[in-house]
Amino acid sequence: MKRFVDLADFRRDEVLALLDLARSLQAHPQPQALAGKILGLLFFNPSLRTLASFQAAMARLGGSSFVITPGEGSWRLETRLGAVMDADAAEHVREGIPVLASYCDALGIRAFAACKDLNDDLSETVFNAMADLVAKPLINLESAANHPCQALADWKTLDDFAVPQNGKFVLSWAYHPRALPLAVPAAVLHMAAMRGMQVVVLRPDGYALPRTIMDKAARAAAVAGGTLQETSDRAAALAGAHVVYAKEWGATAPYGDAEADAHLRSTLRDWCVRDSWFATTRVDCRLMHCLPVRRNTAIADEVLDGPRSIVQHEAHNRLVVQMAVLHQMLQGV
Amino acid sequence: MKRFVDLADFRRDEVLALLDLARSLQAHPQPQALAGKILGLLFFNPSLRTLASFQAAMARLGGSSFVITPGEGSWRLETRLGAVMDADAAEHVREGIPVLASYCDALGIRAFAACKDLNDDLSETVFNAMADLVAKPLINLESAANHPCQALADWKTLDDFAVPQNGKFVLSWAYHPRALPLAVPAAVLHMAAMRGMQVVVLRPDGYALPRTIMDKAARAAAVAGGTLQETSDRAAALAGAHVVYAKEWGATAPYGDAEADAHLRSTLRDWCVRDSWFATTRVDCRLMHCLPVRRNTAIADEVLDGPRSIVQHEAHNRLVVQMAVLHQMLQGV
Amino acid sequence: MKRFVDLADFRRDEVLALLDLARSLQAHPQPQALAGKILGLLFFNPSLRTLASFQAAMARLGGSSFVITPGEGSWRLETRLGAVMDADAAEHVREGIPVLASYCDALGIRAFAACKDLNDDLSETVFNAMADLVAKPLINLESAANHPCQALADWKTLDDFAVPQNGKFVLSWAYHPRALPLAVPAAVLHMAAMRGMQVVVLRPDGYALPRTIMDKAARAAAVAGGTLQETSDRAAALAGAHVVYAKEWGATAPYGDAEADAHLRSTLRDWCVRDSWFATTRVDCRLMHCLPVRRNTAIADEVLDGPRSIVQHEAHNRLVVQMAVLHQMLQGV
Numbered sequence: 001m002k003r004f005v006d007l008a009d010f011r012r013d014e015v016l017a018l019l020d021l022a023r024s025l026q027a028h029p030q031p032q033a034l035a036g037k038i039l040g041l042l043f044f045n046p047s048l049r050t051l052a053s054f055q056a057a058m059a060r061l062g063g064s065s066f067v068i069t070p071g072e073g074s075w076r077l078e079t080r081l082g083a084v085m086d087a088d089a090a091e092h093v094r095e096g097i098p099v100l101a102s103y104c105d106a107l108g109i110r111a112f113a114a115c116k117d118l119n120d121d122l123s124e125t126v127f128n129a130m131a132d133l134v135a136k137p138l139i140n141l142e143s144a145a146n147h148p149c150q151a152l153a154d155w156k157t158l159d160d161f162a163v164p165q166n167g168k169f170v171l172s173w174a175y176h177p178r179a180l181p182l183a184v185p186a187a188v189l190h191m192a193a194m195r196g197m198q199v200v201v202l203r204p205d206g207y208a209l210p211r212t213i214m215d216k217a218a219r220a221a222a223v224a225g226g227t228l229q230e231t232s233d234r235a236a237a238l239a240g241a242h243v244v245y246a247k248e249w250g251a252t253a254p255y256g257d258a259e260a261d262a263h264l265r266s267t268l269r270d271w272c273v274r275d276s277w278f279a280t281t282r283v284d285c286r287l288m289h290c291l292p293v294r295r296n297t298a299i300a301d302e303v304l305d306g307p308r309s310i311v312q313h314e315a316h317n318r319l320v321v322q323m324a325v326l327h328q329m330l331q332g333v
Numbered sequence: 334m335k336r337f338v339d340l341a342d343f344r345r346d347e348v349l350a351l352l353d354l355a356r357s358l359q360a361h362p363q364p365q366a367l368a369g370k371i372l373g374l375l376f377f378n379p380s381l382r383t384l385a386s387f388q389a390a391m392a393r394l395g396g397s398s399f400v401i402t403p404g405e406g407s408w409r410l411e412t413r414l415g416a417v418m419d420a421d422a423a424e425h426v427r428e429g430i431p432v433l434a435s436y437c438d439a440l441g442i443r444a445f446a447a448c449k450d451l452n453d454d455l456s457e458t459v460f461n462a463m464a465d466l467v468a469k470p471l472i473n474l475e476s477a478a479n480h481p482c483q484a485l486a487d488w489k490t491l492d493d494f495a496v497p498q499n500g501k502f503v504l505s506w507a508y509h510p511r512a513l514p515l516a517v518p519a520a521v522l523h524m525a526a527m528r529g530m531q532v533v534v535l536r537p538d539g540y541a542l543p544r545t546i547m548d549k550a551a552r553a554a555a556v557a558g559g560t561l562q563e564t565s566d567r568a569a570a571l572a573g574a575h576v577v578y579a580k581e582w583g584a585t586a587p588y589g590d591a592e593a594d595a596h597l598r599s600t601l602r603d604w605c606v607r608d609s610w611f612a613t614t615r616v617d618c619r620l621m622h623c624l625p626v627r628r629n630t631a632i633a634d635e636v637l638d639g640p641r642s643i644v645q646h647e648a649h650n651r652l653v654v655q656m657a658v659l660h661q662m663l664q665g666v
Numbered sequence: 667m668k669r670f671v672d673l674a675d676f677r678r679d680e681v682l683a684l685l686d687l688a689r690s691l692q693a694h695p696q697p698q699a700l701a702g703k704i705l706g707l708l709f710f711n712p713s714l715r716t717l718a719s720f721q722a723a724m725a726r727l728g729g730s731s732f733v734i735t736p737g738e739g740s741w742r743l744e745t746r747l748g749a750v751m752d753a754d755a756a757e758h759v760r761e762g763i764p765v766l767a768s769y770c771d772a773l774g775i776r777a778f779a780a781c782k783d784l785n786d787d788l789s790e791t792v793f794n795a796m797a798d799l800v801a802k803p804l805i806n807l808e809s810a811a812n813h814p815c816q817a818l819a820d821w822k823t824l825d826d827f828a829v830p831q832n833g834k835f836v837l838s839w840a841y842h843p844r845a846l847p848l849a850v851p852a853a854v855l856h857m858a859a860m861r862g863m864q865v866v867v868l869r870p871d872g873y874a875l876p877r878t879i880m881d882k883a884a885r886a887a888a889v890a891g892g893t894l895q896e897t898s899d900r901a902a903a904l905a906g907a908h909v910v911y912a913k914e915w916g917a918t919a920p921y922g923d924a925e926a927d928a929h930l931r932s933t934l935r936d937w938c939v940r941d942s943w944f945a946t947t948r949v950d951c952r953l954m955h956c957l958p959v960r961r962n963t964a965i966a967d968e969v970l971d972g973p974r975s976i977v978q979h980e981a982h983n984r985l986v987v988q989m990a991v992l993h994q995m996l997q998g999v
Binding site: 625 | 701702704706730732734736738739740741744748749750751752753755756757758760761762764765766768769770
């Protein structure tokens with residue numbers, strides 16, 4: 001495997017094989033599999049799980065890693081082509097990224113959406129420009145509109161809790177004080193569709209997921225025999241759900257307009273997932289979230305501290321599936 | 334050993350065994366003892382010795398480590414129970430800490446005192462709430478009112494310099510531009526008492542150590558056959574001392590009141606340890622300090638650069654005793 | 667090798683042996699050569715290549731490393747002797763540096779020029795004061811007026827591209843929005859002279875390199891049979907060049923005077939290296955730069971993206987030559 005940047009780059013059976021490998025490494029550790037291998041990690045944005053779990057994953061497999069954080073101990077990096085660099089950025093990604101790649105065996109890059117121009121973000125302009133500079137194996141640690149490591153960890157989590165392949169998966173918008181990127185909702189939606197689930201996107205008006213994201217998930221659903229719907233009707237969406245996957249994202253109608261977005265969300269504070277949301281779901285309905293989550297803003301304590309929440313299991317699976325990705329990418333190379 | 338959060342959790346013979354192990358690892362390195370083991374390090378506050386020495390300790394034993402610093406490359410973490418998280422913190426420790434613990438074999442946490450409410454700090458409200466979330470082995474890297482790694486390193490340092498078990502140990506307040514936490518004075522006082530020394534706390538009026546801290550040390554002194562006194566009489570305190578341990582801490586009468594504290598300490602700049610302090614101590618009296626220390630503010634150059642100072646030896650012993658803690662915690666687990 | 671702080675500390679044949687070792691490690695990796703060894707890295711200033719390549723170099727040789735960044739996760743360090751520390755810095759280098767050195771097998775320190783007093787910077791007052799505190803092997807990661815790792819990597823790069831030993835090497839000043847230190851121009855100038863090249867320093871009026879720097883390079887040129895000239899005549903300098911090494915640095919006439927420097931450089935924006943600069947060079951003339959470089963400010967896209975640029979090769983050689991330095995310093999120790 002040369003790149004792990006989008007789950008959609010893989011066939012369904014390839015993803016299943018990766019999940020098998022993850023389970024195998026969990027049961028039978030291979031503490032020397034990546035001895036001598038180095039992972040470079042480039043973080044344009046903050047991280048807790050990704051930062052810790054990738055370092056831990058390399059260590060669990062006998063390898064090592066280094067971390068570069070532009071603006072914190074490292075130079076600010078310019079990403080715009082043709083820029084006349086007389087402002088803050090001391091270095092361009094066109095130098096910085098190939099150089100970092102030349103020091104390691106695989107490079108991971110995290111670069112959140114700029115949240116200004118929807119098309120730029122959906123077409124992964126920034127991440128793709130950087131990916132083009134990397135000749136080594138490359139991992140997407142979350143880009144403008146994707147987060148394949150999260151999607152893969154969530155797939156494994158659904159398997160671990162024996163959620164039926166064709167179960168009802170509700171991706172629900174949740175309140176957040178400000179607009180967040182579309183990366184996780186896009187990646188998780190596609191994952192659930194690719195898994196073959198009955199997928200419903202539940203979100204208030206103004207927060208419909210962009211057509212590109214819905215179409216990609218619909219194609220995956222069609223291949224896997226699942227379905228895909230979108231609604232603002234909470235009661236209808238939640239009825240009979242196997243899983244509620246809560247996630248915050250920014251308005252898409254006035255995309256990138258912080259003021260309009262703030263106005264729109266000011267009336268949406270009741271989109272905090274509470275126990276009452278589970279009145280008509282299946283009794284054993286699970287609550288998922290990629291983390292970090294703001295308690296009592298996006299999800300109430302009563303849910304996060306209750307038996308439905310499997311958010312920590314999801315987070316731990318980040319480590320497990322990333323070991324599989326790294327193993328397949330670097331072992332024997 | 335499941336937890337290393339307070340030296341008082343151990344019997345005296347257990348501490349002595351840990352010190353024996355430290356000496357043994359110093360004499361006979363075990364470069365593969367913790368092969369494959371991972372230490373997670375969570376720093377809510379700055380660090381130099383702890384940050385470097387724990388990473389070095391794991392490497393010296395064949396293991397590895399990762400570092401998470403909330404607010405610098407990682408999300409700010411909320412610690413208050415029940416908080417409605419609509420401000421700066423993106424994640425709650427109730428998620429973040431179990432997740433980090435799930436990626437490693439042992440977790441270390443540094444969280445300084447808030448220095449607002451004395452009872453909160455003395456009862457370790459914040460650290461204990463976090464500790465309750467950790468199922469893995471846990472190390473206290475300095476909490477509101479404790480610093481067991483420093484205490485253990487200092488005990489070994491006293492042994493290394495053959496300071497008599499019942500020698501006179503003077504914990505002296507020292508000037509600092511602002512109020513510092515009680516963690517080190519509390520931990521070191523207890524350690525010297527537990528070692529069986531004749532302990533004197535020397536501090537200006539307004540800086541008496543809280544009753545809880547004195548009582549705990551008194552109990553340890555009683556068990557070990559030592560004594561414990563507190564005074565503001567510098568001449569009496571220093572006479573015949575084997576060790577002067579200088580440490581800065583905040584006023585306890587107006588605890589957490591920065592203005593009152595500043596007023597109180599404005600007249601105390603002569604509490605900078607100078608050569609003249611050693612006129613009536615034993616000739617071979619040692620100067621100790623946990624570091625970092627502000628030169629010519631808390632301790633004069635003439636003392637730090639003179640033969641009495643063993644502060645660097647103390648700092649090096651951090652590495653040595655932490656190897657013993659990690660070894661006992663993780664080896665063969 | 668006990669110290670790697672200045673290429674001038676080594677005889678020419680010793681440098682050649684180091685380059686041979688670098689090539690050997692490149693061809694025949696030694697993944698266990700430094701097993702169990704620890705490198706401490708202390709960064710007073712930002713870094714990308716040095717930060718990543720030293721960690722990678724240790725990992726490639728089986729060792730490990732830790733990073734301390736004063737002011738970012740670690741205490742601010744005071745460097746002035748005799749300072750009364752009642753301001754920002756919590757710790758003095760006189761404590762911090764020996765302590766860090768005691769945790770590792772070799773220590774690397776980066777401390778840029780203060781760019782206030784030319785003599786202070788040229789005499790390496792700050793770096794030398796810190797170096798005096800280190801009993802362990804020490805590596806200069808860039809000091810006020812030196813950058814031996816960059817110089818050694820550049821020497822290897824010249825060899826890799828078969829640039830003749832007596833080829834024409836033009837060190838050209840390049841535009842930057844503000845004054846940068848003299849470390850790289852000084853180190854690279856000396857390296858080219860020590861290699862035996864026909865060295866020309868090309869720079870606008872007001873940017874002449876200090877006499878100390880020129881004299882040192884001239885002595886090296888004399889030993890190696892090379893030459894050294896300085897000029898502001900771009901046409902004459904570039905004619906027949908084998909290599910143009912672009913580098914930004916601050917005015918030396920009004921050294922440390924930001925306002926005067928800004929005024930001086932305001933008319934120098936045409937010192938951005940463009941394809942037109944190579945009209946009279948050799949056809950195969952190479953473009954070198956230590957990175958980070960500001961595109962279209964110091965060097966135009968057309969040059970950096972064209973076939974003359976070997977800047978990424980230089981950067982990769984940082985890893986390669988540093989493995990040689992670390993190997994010679996720590997292997998078998």
